Amino acid sequence: MIIKGLELHNFRNYNSLTVDFSPSINVIYGKNGYGKTNLLEAMFLCCVGKSFKSVKDTDLIQYGKDSYKVKTRIDNNICKSISVFYERNKSKYVEIDGAYIEKLRMLFGNLIGLVFSPESVRVVTDGPAYRRRLLDIALCQIKKDYYYSLMMYNRFCEEKGKLLEQGTAADPIEMESLNENIALYGASIAVDRKNFVAQLNELAGKYYSEIAGERETVTMRYEPFIHSFSGAVNEGLENENRSVTERVKEEFLKELSDERLMKREREFRKNLIGIQRDDIGMFLGGNSLRNFGSQGQKRSFAIAITLAELEILRQKSGRTPVLFLDDVLSELDSSRKRKIIEMTGKIQTFYTCTEKEMMGAAVAGGAPVNFIDVEKLR
Ligand SMILES: Nc1ncnc2c1ncn2[C@@H]1O[C@H](COP(=O)(O)OP(=O)(O)O)[C@@H](O)[C@H]1O
Ligand SMILES: [Mg+2]
Numbered sequence: 001m002i003i004k005g006l007e008l009h010n011f012r013n014y015n016s017l018t019v020d021f022s023p024s025i026n027v028i029y030g031k032n033g034y035g036k037t038n039l040l041e042a043m044f045l046c047c048v049g050k051s052f053k054s055v056k057d058t059d060l061i062q063y064g065k066d067s068y069k070v071k072t073r074i075d076n077n078i079c080k081s082i083s084v085f086y087e088r089n090k091s092k093y094v095e096i097d098g099a100y101i102e103k104l105r106m107l108f109g110n111l112i113g114l115v116f117s118p119e120s121v122r123v124v125t126d127g128p129a130y131r132r133r134l135l136d137i138a139l140c141q142i143k144k145d146y147y148y149s150l151m152m153y154n155r156f157c158e159e160k161g162k163l164l165e166q167g168t169a170a171d172p173i174e175m176e177s178l179n180e181n182i183a184l185y186g187a188s189i190a191v192d193r194k195n196f197v198a199q200l201n202e203l204a205g206k207y208y209s210e211i212a213g214e215r216e217t218v219t220m221r222y223e224p225f226i227h228s229f230s231g232a233v234n235e236g237l238e239n240e241n242r243s244v245t246e247r248v249k250e251e252f253l254k255e256l257s258d259e260r261l262m263k264r265e266r267e268f269r270k271n272l273i274g275i276q277r278d279d280i281g282m283f284l285g286g287n288s289l290r291n292f293g294s295q296g297q298k299r300s301f302a303i304a305i306t307l308a309e310l311e312i313l314r315q316k317s318g319r320t321p322v323l324f325l326d327d328v329l330s331e332l333d334s335s336r337k338r339k340i341i342e343m344t345g346k347i348q349t350f351y352t353c354t355e356k357e358m359m360g361a362a363v364a365g366g367a368p369v370n371f372i373d374v375e376k377l378r
């Protein structure tokens with residue numbers, strides 16, 4: 001999968017831009033604040049329809065303008081171009097090969113992308129929301145029904161929140177039906193997340209020792225906020241008549257229907273259990289990485305997770321994702337740089353950095369590099 005070029009109109013600091021890329025390594029270099037990250041952001045927007053930063057679409061429109069347009073020209077056997085158009089206060093308009101797509105979920109999988117930046121370490125150091133976001137962005141791109149389940153789950157939780165506002169006056173039949181749907185979509189998401197984390201766990205350990213050169217065992221574990229999840233999964237394996245997901249759904253529904261929980265939910269006026277509170281446990285030699293890992297170990301772990309994700313995205317989609325490495329060259333020593341370049345050899349990669357030389361030594365004698373001076377694009 002290759003991005004051949006990018007066209008921007010009134011996107012962030014770019015008025016109007018057309019740029020071509022190399023199918024292997026692209027290095028976008030230039031001073032801070034010149035618009036390097038903005039280019040990666042625009043390309044990633046064509047992968048999942050959203051920025052990789054947590055920002056609103058209006059923030060992407062150039063100051064003083066009313067709309068933006070981003071178009072990537074692509075070389076893969078699914079499509080040749082993806083365009084995202086957004087006008088202030090209107091809904092987003094996405095086209096694949098010039099044809100409008102009605103649902104955002106139809107975009108996923110056409111162009112698969114993965115971002116790694118200094119912010120990525122937050123997956124390891126910060127709260128569970130960062131880890132759920134990682135799962136959601138990856139799973140949306142490789143699993144057809146994942147985004148739909150997530151939308152439905154959130155919609156039913158929102159409805160339930162409104163019903164809980166009514167306290168004891170809430171219609172129990174309506175509540176039961178909402179819980180039924182929350183359990184249905186929640187179970188499907190939880191099982192997908194569990195499988196994904198299991199794959200991450202298998203690969204991340206291998207990459208960690210390659211990058212960090214340490215022998216300590218690295219483990220990742222899905223920590224669902226459905227208390228009966230593990231029991232249901234294990235029992236589901238023994239009972240061939242019911243799928244694991246069905247089993248999880250049933251147990252989750254039982255939990256949601258518990259009188260004590262329902263009383264607490266009425267007090268808090270929200271849905272208190274479920275996948276919105278999931279987490280991933282990360283351990284180094286059996287100890288919590290977040291509490292005991294050094295800065296360097298956390299950073300290596302974050303890189304290992306990205307490489308593991310890359311491998312899973314590739315396996316599950318049967319295609320090669322595009323990799324965006326924002327500002328990471330300054331943080332890596334030359335042996336790690338070389339390691340990453342070696343491991344991502346056959347993948348189209350976009351690096352950003354402030355000095356052209358940051359890349360130099362690491363690729364000497366290796367793949368050809370397309371250097372792009374961001375100053376010339378402005
Ligand atoms: N909506 C916008 N309209 C115009 N300029 C913007 C907008 N959003 C960000 N910018 C500008 O983009 C620049 C930051 O771009 P960025 O890609 O993050 O730079 P860097 O090269 O450091 O990665 C800043 O100068 C900022 O003012
Ligand atoms: Mg930047």
